[in-house]
Amino acid sequence: MLELKGLSRHFGGVKAVDGLDLTVRQGEIVGLIGPNGSGKSTTVNVIAGLFPVTSGEVRFNNESLEGLPTHKRLQRGIARTFQNIRLFGQLSVWQNLWVAQNAPEDHARRGFIARWLGGQSGVRAEIAQLLEFSGLAHKQDELAANLAFGEQRRLELARALAAKPKLLLLDEPAAGMNSEEIGQLRDRILKLRAQGITILLIEHVMELVMGVTDRIAVLNFGQKIAEGRPAEIQADPLVRKAYLGGA
Amino acid sequence: MDFYYGLAQTVGIHTLLGLSAYIVLLTGQVTLAQAAFFAIGAYAAGMLTVLAGWHIVPALGASAMFGAATACAVGFPALRVKGLMLVVATLAFGEGVRLFFFNFDYQVAKGEIKVGPLGGEGFRQIRYFQEHGWSTGEVMLFVWVFVVLAMAALWWLDRSRYGAVLRAVGEDELAAQSVGVNLTAVKVSAMTVGGAVAGIGGGLYAHYTTHIEHANFNVLLATFAIAYPIVGGLKNVFGTLAAVIFVQAFLIEGLRFLGDWRNLLFGALIVAAMNLRPQGFLGGRRA
Numbered sequence: 001m002l003e004l005k006g007l008s009r010h011f012g013g014v015k016a017v018d019g020l021d022l023t024v025r026q027g028e029i030v031g032l033i034g035p036n037g038s039g040k041s042t043t044v045n046v047i048a049g050l051f052p053v054t055s056g057e058v059r060f061n062n063e064s065l066e067g068l069p070t071h072k073r074l075q076r077g078i079a080r081t082f083q084n085i086r087l088f089g090q091l092s093v094w095q096n097l098w099v100a101q102n103a104p105e106d107h108a109r110r111g112f113i114a115r116w117l118g119g120q121s122g123v124r125a126e127i128a129q130l131l132e133f134s135g136l137a138h139k140q141d142e143l144a145a146n147l148a149f150g151e152q153r154r155l156e157l158a159r160a161l162a163a164k165p166k167l168l169l170l171d172e173p174a175a176g177m178n179s180e181e182i183g184q185l186r187d188r189i190l191k192l193r194a195q196g197i198t199i200l201l202i203e204h205v206m207e208l209v210m211g212v213t214d215r216i217a218v219l220n221f222g223q224k225i226a227e228g229r230p231a232e233i234q235a236d237p238l239v240r241k242a243y244l245g246g247a
Numbered sequence: 248m249d250f251y252y253g254l255a256q257t258v259g260i261h262t263l264l265g266l267s268a269y270i271v272l273l274t275g276q277v278t279l280a281q282a283a284f285f286a287i288g289a290y291a292a293g294m295l296t297v298l299a300g301w302h303i304v305p306a307l308g309a310s311a312m313f314g315a316a317t318a319c320a321v322g323f324p325a326l327r328v329k330g331l332m333l334v335v336a337t338l339a340f341g342e343g344v345r346l347f348f349f350n351f352d353y354q355v356a357k358g359e360i361k362v363g364p365l366g367g368e369g370f371r372q373i374r375y376f377q378e379h380g381w382s383t384g385e386v387m388l389f390v391w392v393f394v395v396l397a398m399a400a401l402w403w404l405d406r407s408r409y410g411a412v413l414r415a416v417g418e419d420e421l422a423a424q425s426v427g428v429n430l431t432a433v434k435v436s437a438m439t440v441g442g443a444v445a446g447i448g449g450g451l452y453a454h455y456t457t458h459i460e461h462a463n464f465n466v467l468l469a470t471f472a473i474a475y476p477i478v479g480g481l482k483n484v485f486g487t488l489a490a491v492i493f494v495q496a497f498l499i500e501g502l503r504f505l506g507d508w509r510n511l512l513f514g515a516l517i518v519a520a521m522n523l524r525p526q527g528f529l530g531g532r533r534a
Contacts, residue, residue, distance in 0.1 A: 048425060074427035086422035088415045098408055099415045102427025110408070163427050 001026045001198050002047070002167055006056035008222075009039075009046050016042040018222035019056065024167070029189065029199045031209040031230075034219035035243050040202045041083055043219070044169045047200075048080050049073045060167070075104050077166030081156045081173055083202075089145030093136055093155055096144050097127045100162035127162070133188070134158040150181050157188065167198045174205040182208050206244070210234065218243060252383040256455050258488075258495050259390040263448030264468070265475030265487040266397055267314075267441040272476050273410070274437045275417035276329070280321060280337035281472035283344035284314040284442040286464035288449030290348060290364060293373040293459060297362050298355055303375050307393070307450040314446020315439045322438035326431065341469050349461040369460025373453050390451050397444050398484045404440070405483060413437055445472075478520055480527020489528045493520070 002024040009017040017039040024030045032040050045051050047058055049070040058065045065073055088096050101123060109122060131137040134154040139147065144155060153173060160168060170189075174182050182205060189199060189212050203209045209216065210230045218226040218233060220242045226233060233239055268281045288310035295306035325336045354363035364370040376386050404410050416423045416433050424430050453459045471494070478493065479486030498516055502509045520528075 050421070050425075069429075070424040071427045071429045074425065080425055082422070082425075086419050086425075088418045088422065090418060091411055091414060095411045096415075099411045099423075099428070100426035159426060 001028075001061060002200065003059040004043070004047070004056070005059065007043070007046065007058065008054045008056050009042050009051055010054045015222045017046065017219075020219070020222070020224055022217055022224065022227075024198060024200055027193065027196060027198055028215065029193055029201060029213045031213035031216040032200060032202045032219065033204070033206075033209055033216060033233075033243065038219040038243075039222040040219055041171055042222075044080060044171050044200070044202060047073075047169060048078060071102070074102060074163055074165075077164075078169065079160040079163050079165035079167070080169035081153075081160050081171055083171040083175065085149075085152045085156050087144040087147075087152055087156060087159070089143065091144060092141050093131070093144055093147070094127060094140040096155060096159050097130055097162045098123070100159045101126070102162075103164040105164075130158040130161055133161070133191075135184075149176060153177065153181075153185075161192075161197075165197060167200065168192065170199060170201045170203075172202055172204060174203055174208050177205075179207070186212055249383050252387040254496060254500055255387050256390050256451075258491050259387075259394040260448050260452045260455065261471065261475065261491045261495055262394050262488050263397055263444055263451070264472045265479070265491055266401055266484060267443075267445035267448065268472040269441075269476040269481065269484065269487050270401060270404070270413070270437050270444070271441045272473065272481060273405075273413040273417050274434050275420070276326065276434060276438075277334050277473060278325075278337045278438070278441075279334055279466065279469040279473070280318070280325070280340050281441065281445050282464045282466070282469035283341040284318050284445035285449035285452065285468065285472070286344055286348060286459075286461075287317055288314045288446030289453035289459050289464070290351070290370065290449075291446070292450030293370050293453040294353070294363065296375040296454070297357075297370075297373055298353075303389075303454065307447050310446040310450035311443040312446070314449065315443035318442020318445075319435060319439040322435035323431070326434040326438065338466065338469070341464075341466065345461045345464050348464070367461065369458060370453070371458045373457045373459070375454050377457070386455065390455065393447055393451060397447065398488070401440075401444075401484050474517070476527075478517065478527060480524070480529040482527070482529040486527050486529035493528070 004020050004022040007017055007020040008015065020043065032043065034040055046053055049065065049068060060076060060078060088099065091099065131140055134157060136151060136155060136158065139151065144152065147155060157173065174185055177185065186208055192199065201209065201213060213230055216228065216230055216233045217224055218239050225242060226236045226239045264281060264285055267284065268278060271278050291313040292306040292310040295301040295309055296303055321340055325333060325340065328336055348364065349367055351364050352366050354361040354365055362372050412428055412433055416428060416430060420430055475490040476487045479490030498513050502512060505512060
């Protein structure tokens with residue numbers, strides 16, 4: 001589904017991502033781990049189209065995404081969350097999801113005629129479903145800025161889902177969460193997989209990564225140093241040295 | 248009574264000017280081009296009623312179209328830059344339009360006199376209301392019909408999904424594009440709507456003053472345009488109206504008795520207002 005071929009992104013002399021090859025297949029949950037500054041977030045930003053590639057290629061469903069702006073990549077089915085939460089703080093929870101309904105079929109049903117034929121009620125039902133999924137139904141009229149931290153993370157995930165993505169890029173979704181919240185997040189991620197959404201998960205919290213992923217790739221200084229099943233990664237001496245340490 | 252009618256007209260026209268900047272400010276863009284769209288609307292409507300003999304209503308419709316078309320055309324290149332660069336780019340555009348009208352001659356004979364824009368002399372005798380025997384009260388009502396329509400339209404827009412998208416872009420462009428918002432389309436369309444509103448305001452202004460010239464549409468007017476929504480707050484369209492009343496009725500007319508001291512106090516009171524209500528009179532996100 002997603003193929004990174006020799007992906008490089010340099011910032012001046014800094015090789016944030018350097019020749020990364022990675023394939024994510026339909027329905028998989030792939031983890032991307034590595035020390036801080038190893039290029040994980042840059043990889044997500046390049047896939048989402050915020051930065052152009054320096055060299056190499058991003059292919060999605062066998063099509064190159066070269067030159068495609070971020071909003072068009074979203075319409076192809078690539079949605080994301082941010083490492084540092086970026087909600088629309090002065091919009092309500094409900095409005096945050098409303099604004100994010102940008103799947104091609106949503107644009108079609110927002111036409112004037114479609115709206116009279118019940119497109120609007122479909123929109124509302126979907127938002128209600130997302131609120132239910134993220135446990136925020138009782139907060140729908142609250143300003144996003146007033147939510148607690150964990151609720152903001154949940155809203156950001158729901159907002160990414162509002163565009164009905166096929167591939168979800170999660171950039172450290174568990175950062176700052178306690179272990180109960182991490183457990184809930186794991187359940188949500190597994191539910192999404194059951195719905196057929198493919199996920200690329202960037203995470204430092206090993207409890208989550210090891211528990212949900214099918215496969216893990218490890219980055220260090222912008223290069224992939226290992227790839228394999230969670231158990232293999234945990235046992236890999238190179239990975240232990242670069243990242244996991246004695247853990 | 249005429250004084251109050253005149254004041255109400257000024258408030259109405261400046262409200263339209265402020266609203267034209269309001270919708271652009273919602274997307275987080277600071278523009279100094281609104282006076283230029285206002286000028287284009289003023290000259291367009293004046294020429295259509297005086298030179299082409301149009302009725303005022305279609306002439307104002309044309310003003311809106313001219314304002315919108317210019318804003319759309321300017322929006323594409325200008326909105327590629329942000330923040331201070333956009334301020335400078337729109338400022339340059341505004342000055343360019345002003346200088347265009349400074350050099351714009353298009354006079355035709357009407358009876359014994361020649362009418363039409365005459366460069367630095369300006370465009371005199373835009374006397375549609377007088378020629379058709381409208382009273383000051385009627386003109387005031389006419390102006391306010393457009394103000395109320397514009398406020399209602401922008402209120403509705405603001406409450407629609409489009410309004411939420413504008414505010415989302417204003418808050419965080421990166422997040423907005425990441426959830427699928429086409430930033431260019433949103434910014435340019437907001438600019439276009441703003442241009443239409445400014446165009447109508449300009450058209451009304453030309454007929455209300457009967458004499459327009461390039462100097463009316465200078466940087467000061469552009470600054471007022473963005474000052475109204477900022478002072479009033481971006482919570483909703485009434486903030487802009489409240490700010491226009493505060494500035495035009497209180498600071499300019501109400502303090503006229505202070506003579507030269509008024510100008511000093513004018514600036515000080517705006518600074519005080521912004522310090523007391525940094526989010527604007529009605530609150531809402533900071534601009």
